[in-house]
Amino acid sequence: MTREEWLKTAAVIATGAALPKGVLAQFLAASDEIKRSDFGKDFVWGTATASYQIEGAWNEDGKGESIWDNFTHRKGGRKIKTRENGDTACDFYHRYEGDIEMMRKMNIPASRFSISWSRILPDGTGRVNQKGIDFYKRVIEKCHKEGIEPWVTCYHWDLPQALQNKGGWTNRDILGWFEEYVSLCAKSFGDSVKKWMVFNEPMAFVGGGYLIGLHAPGIFGFKSFYKATHHVTMSHAVGGKVLKNLVKDGDIGTTYSCSPIDSVSHNALDMRAAKQADAFLNRMYIEPVLGMGYPTKDLPALRHVEKYMKADDEKNIVFDFDFIGIQNYTRTVAQYLGIVPILNAINVPPKKLGQVTEMNWEVYPEGIYRVLKQFADYKQIKRLYVTENGAAFPDVLENNTVNDTQRTQFLKDYLKNVLKAKNEGVNVEGYFVWSFMDNFEWAEGYKPRFGLVYNDFKTQQRTIKNSGKWYSNFLAEK
């Protein structure tokens, strides 16, 4: 039932007249449908991607090696479950025009993507690769030509390997390297990009890359995690100040992964484990930036991070972002396990909790309502956007169709919870689906498909999935 038919049926019902057989059922079903207009005309809608996950052209036109190029090439690819890498990925570097045209055809108003640091500064600092700059200028220009607003993330995990060779995020010199990089982004693209995010998910890339070693640069250790944590947290303000100063009328934010946390029981140890997990997964990077310091009371291990603070860091770590992006996919149910370092907790296996995705993440739509409410409690935050939400399901392409009903239902259920938070006064102002198209899912390779658009990685043939058609129709309603 279209919106017009729904409105006409509502009018008939209002008169008390009888409805033709079956129309009431259609009306009730459609009444349950979430509508774009429910969110208001100023609500931002989009899709999200990231440079290493879609671009390919890993060593083309002067691009330098990134830590993800290095990590996926190491030991014959054994760092990646499927032995795959992002050398070609979605070949967005050569196919960006067709992809952005497809976004327009799908009525997508905004596209979130990231800049590859080593594509524009191959050595991380110093020499600028003009061909890299020119590529992003073409992408941004194409977005504007198709009526799509670019939302740009400065850092989505692909650090230049040349800087990692000097310690990467564990070397405090990176504050100056990062300032140089973000300044180049602002000067090169600030005239045509007004929506900026400094980081994508610090917990994910610092925890994955410098604590457990399952992500690039593949370091396992505590000292590396503590040092990198402080330098990344300090770099939020470094990048934010540069963008605020150099981008006229810039709207400057940053993004965090986040998860509602439950304790598996009311046992005191489990409850403390849940509190520690909340500090670790949701609070430790944003609270110092908000002027609240590291949450050491609830996560004592963070005292090891404070060791790396220098004079004035407590002041210089604070930055007043215009908005905060939250990125939620699932829930965490914490259970005490004393031998686990830092957290003394483990996750209750999601399969025990309910439906799971290809990533073995529990489908838990109420979770996005909970994290929006939790972040809205920080009164320093002016605006919130859901800058990532989505799911990987076992998509099958048959007769040019992907009937991904689970993903469509996932999006509807999560959007209902975003709307519930918004209707309760949470200042959530936008939503971006992760992801526009299937892409390289880090240590999982290409197996988990998150896209609204299916990609055949052998032919690079794109096919809009049924969820993408649903989102397109949803967005078509003005």
Ligand code: GCO
């Ligand atoms: C992240 C990253 C994305 C992922 C997506 C699915 O949140 O981990 O921003 O690059 O691909 O979230 O895991």
